[in-house]
Amino acid sequence: QVQLVESGGGLVQAGGSLRLSCAASGRTASSYAMGWFRQAPGKEREFVTAISWSGDSTYNADSVKGRFTISRDNAKNTVSLQMNSLNPEDTAVYYCAASAGRLPRRSYQYQYWGQGTQVTVSS
Numbered sequence: 001q002v003q004l005v006e007s008g009g010g011l012v013q014a015g016g017s018l019r020l021s022c023a024a025s026g027r028t029a030s031s032y033a034m035g036w037f038r039q040a041p042g043k044e045r046e047f048v049t050a051i052s053w054s055g056d057s058t059y060n061a062d063s064v065k066g067r068f069t070i071s072r073d074n075a076k077n078t079v080s081l082q083m084n085s086l087n088p089e090d091t092a093v094y095y096c097a098a099s100a101g102r103l104p105r106r107s108y109q110y111q112y113w114g115q116g117t118q119v120t121v122s123s
Contacts, residue, residue, distance in 0.1 A: 002026035002112040004096045009117030012086055016121070020081040022096030022114060030074035033099045036081050037107060038092035038119075045095070047105045051079065059103050063089075086121045093118050 008020040022034065035050035049060045049070040058070050069082045079096060094117050097110035104110060 002029050002032060002098045004098060004112055004114035006094065006096045006114045006117040009094060009119045011120045011122065014087050014121055014123050016086055017082070017084045018086065018119060020083065020094055020096075020117060020119070022079040022081075024077045024079065024096075024098065029077045029098065032112075033101055033103055034070075034072060034079040035097045035099060035104065035110060036070060036079075037095045037097060037110075038090075039095070039116075040092040043092075045107055047107070048094070049081065050099075050103050050105060052103050057103055059105065083119070086119075088121045088123045091119060091121050 003025045005023045012018050031053050033052050036048040037045050038048050039045040051058045051070045051072050055072050067085045072079045096114040098112040099110040101109050
Protein backbone atom coordinates (compact mmCIF):
# COMPACT_ATOMS: atom_id res chain seq x y z
CA GLN A 1 0.00 0.00 0.00
CA VAL A 2 1.24 3.48 -0.88
CA GLN A 3 -0.18 6.70 0.48
CA LEU A 4 0.35 9.96 -1.39
CA VAL A 5 -0.09 13.51 -0.13
CA GLU A 6 0.30 16.51 -2.42
CA SER A 7 1.18 20.03 -1.34
CA GLY A 8 2.29 23.32 -2.83
CA GLY A 9 -0.76 24.36 -4.81
CA GLY A 10 -2.11 27.88 -4.75
CA LEU A 11 -2.91 30.99 -6.71
CA VAL A 12 -0.32 32.47 -9.06
CA GLN A 13 -0.33 35.06 -11.81
CA ALA A 14 0.24 34.13 -15.42
CA GLY A 15 3.93 33.79 -16.14
CA GLY A 16 4.68 32.78 -12.57
CA SER A 17 5.95 29.55 -11.04
CA LEU A 18 4.85 26.99 -8.49
CA ARG A 19 6.46 23.89 -7.09
CA LEU A 20 4.27 20.96 -6.14
CA SER A 21 5.42 18.19 -3.85
CA CYS A 22 4.13 14.70 -3.29
CA ALA A 23 5.07 12.81 -0.15
CA ALA A 24 4.84 9.05 -0.49
CA SER A 25 4.64 6.63 2.39
CA GLY A 26 4.70 2.88 2.35
CA ARG A 27 7.34 0.26 2.47
CA THR A 28 8.00 0.11 -1.27
CA ALA A 29 7.07 3.65 -2.33
CA SER A 30 10.46 4.30 -3.92
CA SER A 31 10.05 1.34 -6.29
CA TYR A 32 7.08 2.89 -8.09
CA ALA A 33 7.05 5.12 -11.12
CA MET A 34 5.39 8.41 -10.26
CA GLY A 35 3.21 10.67 -12.31
CA TRP A 36 1.29 13.90 -12.17
CA PHE A 37 -2.14 14.33 -13.67
CA ARG A 38 -4.48 17.29 -13.67
CA GLN A 39 -8.18 17.85 -14.01
CA ALA A 40 -9.79 21.15 -14.87
CA PRO A 41 -13.48 21.82 -14.20
CA GLY A 42 -15.68 20.07 -16.74
CA LYS A 43 -12.74 18.25 -18.31
CA GLU A 44 -11.30 14.77 -18.10
CA ARG A 45 -8.24 14.04 -16.05
CA GLU A 46 -5.16 14.41 -18.22
CA PHE A 47 -1.58 13.19 -18.00
CA VAL A 48 1.05 15.82 -17.25
CA THR A 49 4.34 14.09 -16.60
CA ALA A 50 5.92 10.91 -15.23
CA ILE A 51 9.23 9.72 -13.84
CA SER A 52 10.61 6.19 -13.58
CA TRP A 53 11.27 4.65 -10.18
CA SER A 54 15.01 5.31 -10.51
CA GLY A 55 14.55 8.84 -11.80
CA ASP A 56 16.56 8.16 -14.96
CA SER A 57 13.63 8.61 -17.32
CA THR A 58 10.90 11.19 -17.56
CA TYR A 59 8.12 11.93 -20.00
CA ASN A 60 6.15 15.16 -20.36
CA ALA A 61 2.91 15.89 -22.12
CA ASP A 62 3.34 18.21 -25.09
CA SER A 63 1.35 20.92 -23.32
CA VAL A 64 3.96 21.28 -20.57
CA LYS A 65 7.24 20.49 -22.35
CA GLY A 66 9.85 23.11 -21.64
CA ARG A 67 7.82 24.51 -18.73
CA PHE A 68 7.32 21.70 -16.21
CA THR A 69 9.97 19.47 -14.67
CA ILE A 70 9.40 16.37 -12.57
CA SER A 71 12.00 15.07 -10.15
CA ARG A 72 12.18 12.65 -7.26
CA ASP A 73 14.21 12.01 -4.14
CA ASN A 74 13.90 8.36 -3.19
CA ALA A 75 15.79 8.87 0.04
CA LYS A 76 13.01 11.21 1.17
CA ASN A 77 10.19 9.46 -0.73
CA THR A 78 9.18 12.68 -2.42
CA VAL A 79 8.33 13.70 -5.95
CA SER A 80 8.31 17.30 -7.08
CA LEU A 81 6.81 19.15 -10.00
CA GLN A 82 8.40 22.47 -10.86
CA MET A 83 6.00 24.51 -12.95
CA ASN A 84 7.25 27.59 -14.77
CA SER A 85 5.68 30.02 -17.22
CA LEU A 86 2.23 29.14 -15.96
CA ASN A 87 -0.80 30.23 -17.92
CA PRO A 88 -4.54 30.16 -17.14
CA GLU A 89 -4.93 26.91 -19.10
CA ASP A 90 -2.82 25.23 -16.41
CA THR A 91 -5.53 25.86 -13.82
CA ALA A 92 -6.65 22.50 -12.45
CA VAL A 93 -6.50 20.13 -9.54
CA TYR A 94 -3.15 18.36 -9.73
CA TYR A 95 -2.88 14.74 -8.64
CA CYS A 96 0.15 12.70 -7.77
CA ALA A 97 -0.03 9.00 -8.61
CA ALA A 98 2.10 5.88 -8.26
CA SER A 99 2.40 3.04 -10.73
CA ALA A 100 4.07 -0.35 -10.84
CA GLY A 101 4.71 0.27 -14.55
CA ARG A 102 7.88 1.78 -15.97
CA LEU A 103 6.76 5.16 -17.32
CA PRO A 104 3.00 5.00 -17.75
CA ARG A 105 0.92 7.76 -19.28
CA ARG A 106 -2.60 6.45 -18.77
CA SER A 107 -4.51 6.99 -15.56
CA TYR A 108 -5.66 3.36 -15.43
CA GLN A 109 -2.01 2.29 -15.21
CA TYR A 110 -1.65 3.98 -11.82
CA GLN A 111 -2.61 2.07 -8.69
CA TYR A 112 -2.39 4.79 -6.05
CA TRP A 113 -3.57 8.38 -6.05
CA GLY A 114 -3.32 11.40 -3.82
CA GLN A 115 -6.22 13.69 -2.98
CA GLY A 116 -5.04 16.48 -5.24
CA THR A 117 -3.97 20.08 -4.82
CA GLN A 118 -5.55 23.08 -6.51
CA VAL A 119 -3.51 25.25 -8.85
CA THR A 120 -5.11 28.45 -10.06
CA VAL A 121 -3.42 30.74 -12.58
CA SER A 122 -4.90 34.19 -12.98
CA SER A 123 -4.57 36.20 -16.18
